[in-house]
Each structure stands twice: as structure tokens, then as C-alpha cells.
Amino acid sequence: MGVVLGEFDEICEGLGVPWKVKEKTEDLRKSIEEFSFTGQKRKGIYVATFYAACRKMGVPRSYKELADASGVSNETIIKSLKFLSEKLDLHLPPYDPRDCVTYLVEKLDLSESVGDKAKQILEKANEENLVAGRNPFGVSAAAIQMACSSEDVEITYKKIADAATITTVSIRSSRKEMKDELDSNFS
Template identity: 35%
Template sequence: MGEKDKRKWIDEITRCPECGSTHLVRDYERGELVCMDCGLVIDESYIDQGPEWRAFDSEQRDSRTRTGAPMTYTIHDKGLSTEISWKNKDSYGKNIPTRSRAQLYRLRKWQKRIRVSNSAERNLSQALQELERMSSNLGLPKDVRETAAVIYRKAVKENMIRGRSIEGVVAASIYAACRMLGIPRTLEEISTVTRIKKREIGRVYRIMSRTLKLNIYPTKPEDYIDRFCSKLKLSGEVKKKAYEIIKMARERDIISGRGPTGVAAAAIYIAAILMGERRTQREVAEVAGVTEVTIRNRYKELAEKLNLPVEV
């Protein structure tokens, strides 16, 4: 019997297999299912599934939760330490008296100091705060932030921070995480939310990729189509046409060795013309983070070699 079948059998059992008694008790402290008549321990790894509480808003969900927040790498102590809330309320939700608020303020201040006890933790705390700020400005999902935090922690272990700015390594970690999870952001986009130039971010990223042996595949033009089209407010028909243009170009080996953002921008520009939703080269260039010259060169190349019905 497999583990899944065994668990299903345990959950459905209502009678003791030894004496046939129905007097079964679940001891959640020991994690056991016990027959109270003969003392047989039917299961010794019983899990308390708990009641399925319904919550209609965030306040109800917070008040009915029975566990703390999950562990996260985006906080320097992984979220395992105690944190005194900024709300002046006690565990019952009642307001704390004014005479006790000064003491609570001092406790909160010392709690923050204790959480960061040495220079290494201070460095990590500062870096992860910067990571959260950049990710928020770029609109990145939680899994990208977690991956970027793990990459940064590995870089710290490999002593890659020495001689480099924290901001630059954080930016390179975010760029690597985006590429690993298939949500690419260009170096130009990342450089806009930090003070580090894109050339420096790219240099740190290459060193990081070699040192940490990150398994990252090159980005493809298709990875940028949806996001660029959304920013340009183009229809789904234009997206579909842009994908078709890139597919034909790949089959004829036209885009080999070309920058993926430039190819994606040119494909969108051509697709918008063909579908009657024309956008200027300047508009497309601003969204894609490339120059108008790049779009013009890729556009002419694609139009000529694929015999597309657009003016060259």
C-alpha cells in the first residue's frame, strides 16, 4: 500500500482493526490515533487538518490564522524573529493605554536593533531592502524576489560583495532571477530604478553567472512580445502576428546573433503596421529600451528577407 493510499485509509477508518471498537481518539499533541479500549496506536503521524475557517476580508483572515508568516529569503533573518507591530494594540485587539505607549516604543526600538546584531547582518538587511524597492518599482512577482534574494545570499558567501557596490550586486541578482524564471527585464529597465549604469550591471551579472555557475539560457525575442505590446496598448491580433514573424525569421535563420529586444521591437513594429494599429519607431523604441536605428535596421532586414508587404 502506497503512502497516499495508507493516508486515505487512515482518514476513513472508524473502527479499531484490532478489537473492532469505535472509541477512537485523536491525540494531536503526540500526533497519534489511538483506540481507547485496547490501546492500539493506529497511526503515529496524524496531522491536525484543523477547521476550514471562512474569511471574507483580510482582517478576518489575520484574526483567524493559527500560524505566522512563512519563511522568506527576502528578509535578512528569513522572517523567523519576533517583530513588534507598529499598531498600538495588544493581542486581543484592544488599544494600548497611553501611559504604556512610551514603553512599547522603547521595546520596538530595541527589537529593531537586536535583529541586526553585526555588520554582515546589517549589510544583508540593507541589500534586501534595496532589492524589495527595485522589485516593487519593476512590478516583479514574489517568486522572482525570492530567487533574487537567494542569488544575492550566494554571492555574499562567495565573497563577491567586496569591492563592489551593494546596489550593483542587487541589480545583477534581480536581472539573473528574471532570466532564470522566464520574466526577462532589460538592463535598461533595471538601470532606471537604480543609480548603477547598465554596463556595470551587465559586468557584475557576467561575473556572478560564472562564479555561481547559474544555469541561465539566453533570452528569446518571444519573451518580450507580451509586455511590449501591453505597454503600447496593442491588440491580441498584433501579438499573434508578431509571434508569427519571429517564428518565420527563426526558421530562416535571420535573427541568429541579433539582440532579442531589437528583434522583438522590430517584429511588433511590422505587426502593428500590417494589422492597422501603426506605432511610430520612437514609441516602440522607448518601450523596448533600444534605439530607433536598431529598430530600423532589424525592420528592414525582416521585411526584405521575409517578403513582408510593408514599405522598406
């Protein structure tokens, strides 16, 4: 487990997560010590515990970010997470899109006013039931794009999509739906 733990420290540092996530990951890892894992499966389980800790602590990170940082495939992370959820009876809340906005605004080095505007858009979209059941990164990215547009901040769909690890099509789709449904002072 030592090699995996050393790699895990590097992953945490590379993804810039708070200490509380690392502590929660350790708690989850200790909960599964009774199960025996080897090699890549062990690493997949460990990355999945990290993802579960992020979800539990409201620290948005995508499967793709974890896959890129750890060298474990999305599929392995998802399978390992399913295993963890079943064995530990985990109930992982979806990410709050407002937390995703905060994370993406910081990652994209955008202003606080863009973040505030994006959160207003999300709040209005939530009131219109446009957020529930949607990818929180997708609706957050769309709200950021709308906020940038209303604040005259130039940024490409691609740059936002890359930061959110989603496609530009996802942003355009969420943006269109939100724009069509909201009294768009937010164009």
C-alpha cells in the same frame, strides 16, 4: 544588507515582476553570501542577481530598465553579472523574443492581435535564421512594428524603441532585414 533589500522590494514593485523572480533572486543572493561586498558594489551585485533571475525565469527586463530603477549604472550591472556568472558558473539563456513581444505589447498597451501577429513574424524570421544571435528586444520591437503596420495600428518607432530600451535605428535595421528576407505579407 537591509537597505539594499528594502530598495530591492521597491525595484521589484516598480518593474512589475512576478514573485518567482524575487524568490529566484533570493536563491542567487544566498549563493553568494560567502563573498564580502560593501556599498555600491553590494547594490550592483544585488541588481545583477535580479537581472540573472529575470533571465533564468524568462521575464524580460533590460539593463537600462534596471539601471534606471536602481540607480546602478549599466556598466556596474554588467560587471557584477560577469562576476556572478564566473563565481556561480551561471549559464543564462538569452531571452526568448516571444517573451519580449508579450512584455512589450503589454507595456505599449497594444492589442492581443498585434502580439499574435508579431509572434507569427518572429516565428517566420526564426525559420529563416534571422533571430539567432540578435538582440531579442531589437527583433521583437521590429516584429511589433511590422505587426502594427499590418494591423493598421499607428505607433512611432520612437515609442516602441523607448519601451524596448533600444534605438530606433536598431528597430529599422532588424525590420529591414526581416522584411527583405520574409515573404512579407506582414509589410
